[in-house]
Amino acid sequence: MNRPVRIETPSREGKAPPQVRAGGIDDSPFDVEKVRRDFPLLKSLMNGKPLVYLDSAASAQKPSCVLEALNVFYTGCYSNIHRGVYHLSAAATQAYEESRRKAARLIHARSEREIIFVRGATEAINLVAFSWGDRNVSEGDEILVSEMEHHSNIVPWQFLCERKGARLRVIPIDDRGELILEEYERLLGPKTKIVAVTHQSNSLGTVNPVSKIVDMAHRQGVPVLLDGAQAIPHHRLDVQQLDCDFYAFSAHKMYGPTGIGVLYGREKLLEEMPPWQGGGDMIRTVTFDKTTYAELPHKFEAGTPNIAGGVGFGTTIDYLVGLDLDKVAAYERELLRYALATLSEIPQIRFIGTARERCSVISFELEGVHPHDVGTILDGEGVAIRTGHHCTQPVMDHFGVPATARASLACYNTKEDINRLAGAIRKALEVFR
Numbered sequence: 001m002n003r004p005v006r007i008e009t010p011s012r013e014g015k016a017p018p019q020v021r022a023g024g025i026d027d028s029p030f031d032v033e034k035v036r037r038d039f040p041l042l043k044s045l046m047n048g049k050p051l052v053y054l055d056s057a058a059s060a061q062k063p064s065c066v067l068e069a070l071n072v073f074y075t076g077c078y079s080n081i082h083r084g085v086y087h088l089s090a091a092a093t094q095a096y097e098e099s100r101r102k103a104a105r106l107i108h109a110r111s112e113r114e115i116i117f118v119r120g121a122t123e124a125i126n127l128v129a130f131s132w133g134d135r136n137v138s139e140g141d142e143i144l145v146s147e148m149e150h151h152s153n154i155v156p157w158q159f160l161c162e163r164k165g166a167r168l169r170v171i172p173i174d175d176r177g178e179l180i181l182e183e184y185e186r187l188l189g190p191k192t193k194i195v196a197v198t199h200q201s202n203s204l205g206t207v208n209p210v211s212k213i214v215d216m217a218h219r220q221g222v223p224v225l226l227d228g229a230q231a232i233p234h235h236r237l238d239v240q241q242l243d244c245d246f247y248a249f250s251a252h253k254m255y256g257p258t259g260i261g262v263l264y265g266r267e268k269l270l271e272e273m274p275p276w277q278g279g280g281d282m283i284r285t286v287t288f289d290k291t292t293y294a295e296l297p298h299k300f301e302a303g304t305p306n307i308a309g310g311v312g313f314g315t316t317i318d319y320l321v322g323l324d325l326d327k328v329a330a331y332e333r334e335l336l337r338y339a340l341a342t343l344s345e346i347p348q349i350r351f352i353g354t355a356r357e358r359c360s361v362i363s364f365e366l367e368g369v370h371p372h373d374v375g376t377i378l379d380g381e382g383v384a385i386r387t388g389h390h391c392t393q394p395v396m397d398h399f400g401v402p403a404t405a406r407a408s409l410a411c412y413n414t415k416e417d418i419n420r421l422a423g424a425i426r427k428a429l430e431v432f433r
C-alpha cells in the first residue's frame with residue numbers, strides 16, 4: 001500500500017546528466033547539437049525549409065523527456081490528486097508534489113509552501129493583485145509598475161486600482177530601453193504599496209537590475225513582485241538572495257507544458273493573504289456557517305489543477321538543471337552577441353531596445369517593410385519570428401512604432417539559425433525594394 005511510485009522519465013542516455021563532476025567543476029562544453037536532438041519539433045520543415053524557431057519568448061519548444069513524462073503519466077499513473085486513498089491517486093499526488101519540491105529547489109525557495117501552482121505568470125500576478133491587493137491597498141495608495149511591462153503585469157493592477165481608488169504609477173524607460181532608476185527612486189514614496197516589475201523584458205530583452213530594485217523598495221518597506229516569465233529559462237535564480245517578495249513564471253516558456261506555472265511568495269505574506277478562489281482542495285472544513293481554509297500552498301489552489309502539466313513540469317525542471325543554467329546563460333550570451341553583430345551588417349535594420357544588460361530578445365524594424373510583412377516573408381523562408389506589439393503596447397508607444405519584428409533565442413538555437421535569419425531579412429528587403 002502506498003508504495004512510493006516514482007514517475008520515472010527516461011532522460012537522455014537513460015540517466016540524469018551529470019551536473020557537476022567530482023571536484024565540483026564541470027568543464028564539459030555546452031553541446032547545442034546534442035540539445036537540439038532532444039527537441040523533436042526542431043527537426044520539422046516549414047514551407048519546405050528546415051525550421052528555424054526564433055519565437056521562444058512567446059513559448060518554447062518541448063524536449064522529448066517532457067513529452068514522455070506526460071505520456072507516462074496519462075497512460076500509467078493518471079488519477080486525480082490529494083483525495084484518493086487508492087494507490088494510483090497517491091502516486092499521482094506524489095508526482096505532482098515532487099514537482100513542487102523541484103520548483104522550490106530551482107529558485108531556492110525556503111520551502112515548497114512558498115510555491116503556489118497556477119496557470120502561468122498571468123494568473124500568478126492576478127492572484128497577488130486580487131488577494132494581496134484586497135488586504136493591503138486602499139484609496140489614495142499607489143502601485144508602481146514600469147513602462148516596459150507585459151500587459152499581464154499592468155492590467156491586473158489597473159483592476160485593483162479601479163476597485164480601490166488607488167493609482168497606478170509608471171517608472172519610465174530611456175531610449176535604450178533601460179529603466180530610469182532616478183525616476184524610480186523619486187516615485188517610491190509613502191503612498192507606494194507594491195512595486196511590480198519585470199525581471200527581463202519580452203519586447204526589448206532588457207534585463208533589469210532587480211536586486212537593486214528590490215533593495216530600494218525594501219528600504220521604504222515596500223514589497224516587490226518580479227515578473228520572471230522571460231528570465232526564468234535564461235538565468236540561475238535565487239529568490240532568497242534576491243530577497244523579492246513574489247516571483248511569477250510560466251512553465252511553457254522554460255520548455256515545459258502549457259497551463260502550469262508558479263507564484264513564489266514569501267511565506268509570511270502568503271500566510272496573511274486571503275484565498276482568492278473558492279472550491280475544492282483549498283478548504284479544511286466547510287459548513288454553511290463557516291469554512292476554514294487549507295494550509296499553504298493549497299489555500300490558493302482551488303479545484304482540480306493541471307495535474308499532468310505539474311508532473312511534466314517536474315521533468316522540465318530536471319532537464320533545465322541538467323543543462324546547467326550557467327552554461328546555458330554563457331552560450332546564449334555568445335549567441336546574442338553573434339546575432340547582433342550579424343544583423344548590424346544590414347544597414348536598413350533598426351534595433352528597438354539596446355540595453356547594456358540584455359538577453360535573448362532582438363526587436364527590430366526594417367526600413368521600408370512593415371513588421372508583419374517581415375514576418376510573412378521570413379515564414380516563407382522557414383524562419384519563425386514574432387511580429388506585433390508583444391503584449392507591451394506602452395513600449396511600442398515609447399518608441400513610436402505600432403509593432404516590431406522580434407527574434408528570440410533559446411538554448412537550442414545556433415549561429416546557423418542566425419545566418420538563416422539574416423538571409424531571410426535580406427530577402428525581405430529585396431522583395432520590398
Ligand SMILES: *Cc1c(COP(=O)(O)O)cnc(C)c1O
Nearest residue numbers: 120121122150152202229230250
Ligand atoms: C509571457 C509573459 C507573460 C505572461 O505569461 P503567460 O504564460 O502568458 O501567463 C508575462 N510577462 C512576461 C514578461 C512575459 O514574457
